Amino acid sequence: MTGSLDFENLVDLHYGGLYRFALSLTRDENAAADLTQQTFYIWAAKGHQLQDRTKAKSWLYTTLHREFLAGQRRQSRFPHHELTEVSSELPSIDPALIDHLDGKGLLSCLSEVDAIFRAPVALFYLEDHSYKDIAAILNVPLGTVKSRIARGIAQLQHLVTKTSLVPRKPKSQ
Amino acid sequence: MTSEEAKQILLLYRPNSAPDPEFAAALEQMRQDPALQQWFDGHCEAQAKLREKFAALPVPGNLKDAILAGRKIVRPGFWWQKPAWLAAAAMIAFLLAAGALWLRPGALERFNIYRARMVRAALHQYAMEIVTNDLRQVRQFVAKKGGPADYVIPQSLESMRVTGGGHIPWGNTAASMLCFDRGDKQMLFLFVIDRSAIKGEPGRHPKLTKISSLQTASWTEGSNTYILAGPDEPDFLRKYGVGR
Numbered sequence: 001m002t003g004s005l006d007f008e009n010l011v012d013l014h015y016g017g018l019y020r021f022a023l024s025l026t027r028d029e030n031a032a033a034d035l036t037q038q039t040f041y042i043w044a045a046k047g048h049q050l051q052d053r054t055k056a057k058s059w060l061y062t063t064l065h066r067e068f069l070a071g072q073r074r075q076s077r078f079p080h081h082e083l084t085e086v087s088s089e090l091p092s093i094d095p096a097l098i099d100h101l102d103g104k105g106l107l108s109c110l111s112e113v114d115a116i117f118r119a120p121v122a123l124f125y126l127e128d129h130s131y132k133d134i135a136a137i138l139n140v141p142l143g144t145v146k147s148r149i150a151r152g153i154a155q156l157q158h159l160v161t162k163t164s165l166v167p168r169k170p171k172s173q
Numbered sequence: 174m175t176s177e178e179a180k181q182i183l184l185l186y187r188p189n190s191a192p193d194p195e196f197a198a199a200l201e202q203m204r205q206d207p208a209l210q211q212w213f214d215g216h217c218e219a220q221a222k223l224r225e226k227f228a229a230l231p232v233p234g235n236l237k238d239a240i241l242a243g244r245k246i247v248r249p250g251f252w253w254q255k256p257a258w259l260a261a262a263a264m265i266a267f268l269l270a271a272g273a274l275w276l277r278p279g280a281l282e283r284f285n286i287y288r289a290r291m292v293r294a295a296l297h298q299y300a301m302e303i304v305t306n307d308l309r310q311v312r313q314f315v316a317k318k319g320g321p322a323d324y325v326i327p328q329s330l331e332s333m334r335v336t337g338g339g340h341i342p343w344g345n346t347a348a349s350m351l352c353f354d355r356g357d358k359q360m361l362f363l364f365v366i367d368r369s370a371i372k373g374e375p376g377r378h379p380k381l382t383k384i385s386s387l388q389t390a391s392w393t394e395g396s397n398t399y400i401l402a403g404p405d406e407p408d409f410l411r412k413y414g415v416g417r
Contacts, residue, residue: 011240020230033236033293037286040240095218103230106223125227130190150184157219 011040014060017127021061024122025068027111039064061129062137065119093157097164109159117152124149174202176209183213187220235296235385239289242384283372287343288391288400292384294341294350295362295402301337301352311338311351320349321397324365329414330401333361346370361403361413367396374398379415390415 015036022032042063043056050059101109110118123134135145182199203209303314308326316322318340333353340347341364348366355361368374379392379401388405391398392415401415 008241011237015237015240016232019232019236020227023230024227029233030290030293033233033239034286034290036236037240037289041286093215093219095215095222098219098222098226101226103226106226107230122227125224128189131185146185150181153184156223160223 007040007044010043010056010060014057015040018060018064020126021119021122022064022068023107024110024126025065025119027107035064035067038067042067057127058129058133058137061123061127061133062139065137068119093161097161100164101160105163106160109156109163112159113152113155117148117155120145120148121152121156124153174198176202176206179203179206179209180212183216186213186217188217233293235293238385239292242285242289242382284374284391284398287348287366287371288382288389289384290343291341291348291350291362291364291400292387292389292402294364295360295387296385302339304337306334306336308335308351311335314338315340315347315349318349319347321365321367322349323395324349324363324397324399325394326351326363327401327413327415329412330361330363336360343370355403359404361401364400364402365397368393368398369396371398379410381409 018039019032019036022035023029026032026035039060043060047056047059050056110122113121119138120134123129123137129137131142131146131149134149135142138145140148179199179202182196183203186196186200203213302318303311305311308331312322312324315338320340330351330353333355336352336354338349338351341350343366346367348364351363351365353361353363374393375391375398377392377394379390382389382391383405384402386405387402388409390401390410390413393399399415401413403409403413406412
């Protein structure tokens with residue numbers, strides 16, 4: 001397989017998932033597309049340094065997340081939360097409420113989830129990454145990533161419920 | 174294990190993942206606790222629906238093409254798979270042939286990204302912030318928005334009807350966008366940005382690159398870098414007289 005075909009296959013396999021991950025982080029279609037492109041350009045320049053090609057997917061997600069963080073120029077460090085802190089937030093959501101939600105609504109809810117939980121929750125829902133992979137992508141300990149996902153799920157489900165229960169205005173004729 | 178403790182564990186359960194001993198005890202408890210079972214069924218259904226919603230988020234149709242178009246030009250890593258001597262020979266030939274611009278492959282990537290972004294704007298998301306047939310008004314408007322106003326419009330475009338324009342933020346600055354109506358329901362877009370805002374800007378001679386369904390010509394003149402984007406047609410450069 002040529003380098004070009006190899007690259008094309010890699011793009012084919014992952015650009016959709018990477019874009020959705022970027023969109024869930026940025027909520028901006030242009031910024032998400034730029035981040036996705038930038039990630040593949042970095043791969044084109046540095047991907048050959050990755051000796052274990054089976055880790056290309058994790059590498060791409062890690063790189064995208066790093067690029068996002070670099071763009072954010074964050075000054076503060078996020079605190080770690082332990083799973084035991086989640087108990088008061090355990091969610092219970094009526095699955096039927098989710099049917100009312102479209103993509104825009106979902107992104108809107110996700111954007112209201114605390115920034116610290118957003119990336120792990122997006123990875124949890126978007127792709128079949130193991131918890132270990134998500135921890136590696138986000139560069140946080142496994143226990144921390146689990147607690148962030150748990151808390152993020154709780155927040156997201158709370159927001160989805162709140163959004164879905166808001167009475168909708170009838171469409172004017 | 175209490176019911177609440179089991180819920181905390183099962184919150185992270187994913188039906189299609191590999192068996193995990195962490196969940197075994199909680200799953201066993203769930204099977205013996207009808208209330209917990211009911212919560213778990215609802216939780217799994219909600220999770221599956223949310224996962225479906227995430228997977229259904231639309232991806233721009235031209236994104237893959239834009240990525241691959243950039244790759245075709247940049248391709249900095251293609252030699253890694255070849256034997257070392259071949260890679261070395263290729264690298265020497267590459268260095269001899271490359272100009273100063275090509276000695277900065279990382280910088281080139283930035284222009285590709287900028288160009289892809291402008292093409293996306295033209296294809297999908299552009300909105301004219303000012304609608305006018307007066308070029309002077311467009312120039313004044315983009316100047317106020319931080320885009321370049323000292324641009325030189327290719328002569329062939331001056332005879333076309335400008336329909337408006339706007340600015341597109343790029344980093345700490347902005348690109349000016351001018352929209353022209355060719356008169357056949359086709360639009361042309363001229364994007365102008367200060368050359369210092371873009372790394373790896375093109376040279377004076379226009380460079381043609383097709384991105385998605387649009388043909389682009391890119392060049393740098395004076396203090397600005399230009400991209401003309403329009404329908405992909407033969408003789409694109411000659412037709413619009415760019416780079417003369």
